[in-house]
Amino acid sequence: MANAFLKAETIAATSLGLLERELILASLVWNNAGFDFTGAKADTVTVRVPAQLTAREYEWRNDRKADIVLDELAEDSINVQLNKDIYSAVAVTDEELSLDIKDFGTQVLAPQVNAVAKALDAGVATLIEGAPYANTLPLDAKDPYTSVVKARTTLNKSFVPKADRVLLVGSDVEEKLLLSDRFIRADSTGEADAASALHEATIGKVAGFRVVSSEVINPASAYAFVPSAFVLATRAPAIPSGVTFGASQSYNGLSMRWIRDYDAAKLRDRSIVNLYAGFNAMLDKVGNAKKLVRAVKLNMSDPTPTS
Numbered sequence: 583m584a585n586a587f588l589k590a591e592t593i594a595a596t597s598l599g600l601l602e603r604e605l606i607l608a609s610l611v612w613n614n615a616g617f618d619f620t621g622a623k624a625d626t627v628t629v630r631v632p633a634q635l636t637a638r639e640y641e642w643r644n645d646r647k648a649d650i651v652l653d654e655l656a657e658d659s660i661n662v663q664l665n666k667d668i669y670s671a672v673a674v675t676d677e678e679l680s681l682d683i684k685d686f687g688t689q690v691l692a693p694q695v696n697a698v699a700k701a702l703d704a705g706v707a708t709l710i711e712g713a714p715y716a717n718t719l720p721l722d723a724k725d726p727y728t729s730v731v732k733a734r735t736t737l738n739k740s741f742v743p744k745a746d747r748v749l750l751v752g753s754d755v756e757e758k759l760l761l762s763d764r765f766i767r768a769d770s771t772g773e774a775d776a777a778s779a780l781h782e783a784t785i786g787k788v789a790g791f792r793v794v795s796s797e798v799i800n801p802a803s804a805y806a807f808v809p810s811a812f813v814l815a816t817r818a819p820a821i822p823s824g825v826t827f828g829a830s831q832s833y834n835g836l837s838m839r840w841i842r843d844y845d846a847a848k849l850r851d852r853s854i855v856n857l858y859a860g861f862n863a864m865l866d867k868v869g870n871a872k873k874l875v876r877a878v879k880l881n882m883s884d885p886t887p888t889s
Contacts, residue, residue, distance in 0.1 A: 594829035604699035607706040611812040669856030670694035716873035721880040733806040740875040749791035752801040807877030
C-alpha cells in the first residue's frame with residue numbers, strides 16, 4: 583500500500599513521462615502546452631506566425647537618385663481551439679487495492695496513460711489525413727524512393743526548412759521502403775536504443791527524412807512534413823476543489839492532470855487521467871491565399887499529381 587503515500591505531483595509527473603514515451607504521431611508535430619487559453623473566446627488562441635521578407639539589392643555606386651524600397655512586415659496567424667477532453671477513468675475496489683494491485687503505477691496508471699496517448703495520436707492522425715494539402719503526389723509502389731525525392735523537391739521549392747523533416751508512412755508504404763536498396767534502415771545507423779514508442783516506430787532515413795511508420799494512417803499513404811505543419815495544443819484541466827489527491831503537470835509541450843478520489847458509496851477508488859486538446863494545420867500565405875505547403879501528401883492510389 584506504499585503507493586498511497588506518494589505525492590500527487592510525483593504521480594502526475596510520472597503520468598506525463600509515461601505519456602511522452604507512448605506517443606508517436608503527437609511527438610512529430612509542433613506541440614505547446616504554453617498557449618494561454620484562460621479567458622479565450624470560444625476556447626481559441628491565435629498562434630502568431632513570423633513575417634517573411636525578401637532582401638533587395640541597391641545598385642552599386644549609383645547616383646543616389648532612387649530611394650531604397652521599404653517593405654512592410656506582415657505577420658500571419660493560425661487559430662487553435664481546445665475542443666477535445668481526452669480521459670481514462672478506472673475504478674479500483676477495496677479488494678483489488680488490498681489483494682491484487684502490487685504496483686499502482688504499472689497495473690493502473692500505465693494502461694490509463696497508454697489509452698490517452700492512443701487517443702491523442704488518433705486525433706493527430708485525423709488532422710494529418712484530413713488536412714488541405716496544397717500538393718499531393720503519386721507514390722510509385724515499385725520505387726517509392728523517387729516519389730520521396732519529389733516530395734523533398736516540392737518542400738524545397740516552398741522554402742520549407744530542411745531540419746527535422748519527417749516521412750510518416752502507412753504499413754503498405756513501409757513494406758515498399760524496407761524492400762528498397764536506397765532506404766537506410768534504422769538498425770544500420772548505429773543509433774542508441776531508446777525506451778519510447780516513437781523510437782520503435784522509426785524505421786530509418788530516406789532523402790533527408792526521418793521515416794516513421796504508423797498503423798493509424800491509411801496503409802497506402804505517406805506524408806512528408808516538418809513539425810510546424812501541424813499544431814497540437816494540450817492543457818491540463820484544473821484540480822477540482824473537492825478532490826484532495828490530484829495534480830496537473832506540463833512538460834515539453836504536453837500537459838496532463840491526474841486525480842484520485844474515494845467513492846464511499848461503492849467502497850472503491852477512482853483514478854482519472856485527462857487533458858484538453860486542440861488540433862490545426864499551419865496554413866501559410868501564398869499569393870492571395872493561405873495554403874498548407876509545409877507538408878506533402880503521397881498516395882499509391884493517386885494516378886497523377888495535383889497541386
